[in-house]
Amino acid sequence: MPDAVVIGAGPNGLVAANLLADAGWSVEVLEEQPEPGGAVRSDRGVHPDYVSDLFSAFYPLAAASPVLAGLRLHEEGLAWSHAPSVLAHPLPDGRCAVLERRAQETAAGLEAFAGGDGDAWLELHDIWERLGPDILGALFTPFPPVRSAARIAARLRAAGGLRLARTLLLPARRLGEEEFRGEAGRLLLAGNALHADLSPESAGSGGFGWLMSMLGQSHGFPVPVGGAGALSAALVRRLERRGGVLRCGERVQEIVVRGG
Structure with a gap:
């Protein structure tokens, strides 16, 4: 019997299995699908010459994650690629709201939509630099997360806490209207909020839109070279090199607990 059985070979299961293997545990991962990866998979179904991501495609949180960095997946062949700009929202009139890799360049683009919006973006970026x-x-x-939460609370107090907390709890549509005069800044916040599966009218979506926008600003929205499946493949290779076992096509129907 292994020390741990991980149900599901999506990214969370594979990361957990790797960490347990690093701690010296014997680990077995069971996956119902015929291949691992969950929503981090690619195939050549569109055309045999092209790799297409089936679900998720870009990974700012992976780029920011100290946990993933600690797995040193580059040693398993994983490489990241960045587009020249992070993302863009085109408008029907031919203009485009663009999130660049540098905050100053993003701000310059927003300033072209409406005077003062560049400074408004840099103020939001300054909050990110602090928090x-x-x-x-x-x-x-x-x-x-006790330590991090305590530091956030202390910095919120120093930065006019209640007002800032209110700002980050606003719906993305309202936050965009309060912070920006032009469409571009509002589009960046609302579009990034959608990555968290929150509508622009949802409470807290403004904070998520801000978080994703700032992650793009600080870490980019990188994609694995060779497609999303390359990330899952690297996690599987690392696990198996450490003695872990992955079994696909295995549906878990119940968990039986005996003796506590």
């Missing part, structure tokens, strides 16, 4: 490391710390440490 971002602790927000990422809260995301990538076991729950509850």
Whole structure:
């Protein structure tokens, strides 16, 4: 019997299995589908000469994750590719809202839509510079993230806490209207909020839109060279090199607990 059985070979299961293997546990991963990866998979179904991502495609949180960095997946052949610009929202009149890799360049583009919007973007980026490391710390440490949360609270107080907290809890549409005069900044916030499966009218979607926008600003939206499946393949190779076992086509129907 292995020390741990991980149900599901999606990215979360594969990362967990690797960490357990690093801790010296024997690990077996069971996956119902015929191949691993969950929503991080690619195939050549569109055309045999082209790799297409089936579900997710770009990974700013992976680029920011100290957990994933600690797995050193480049040693398993994983490489990341960045587009010259992070993302763009075209408008019917031919103009385009563009999130660039540098905040100053993004701000310059927003300023062309409406005077003052460049400075508004840089103010949002300044908040990220102050809070971002602790927000990422809260995301990538076991729950509850006590230390990171305490540092965020202290910095919120120093930055006019209640107003800032309110700002990040606003719907993305409202936050965009309050922060920007032109369409471009509003589009960047709302479009990035959608990556968290939140509508522009959802409470808190403004904070998620801001978070994803700033991750793009600081870490980009990288894609694995060779397609999303290359990330899953690297996790599988690493696990198997450490003695872990992956079994696909295995549906888990129940978990039986005996003796506590």
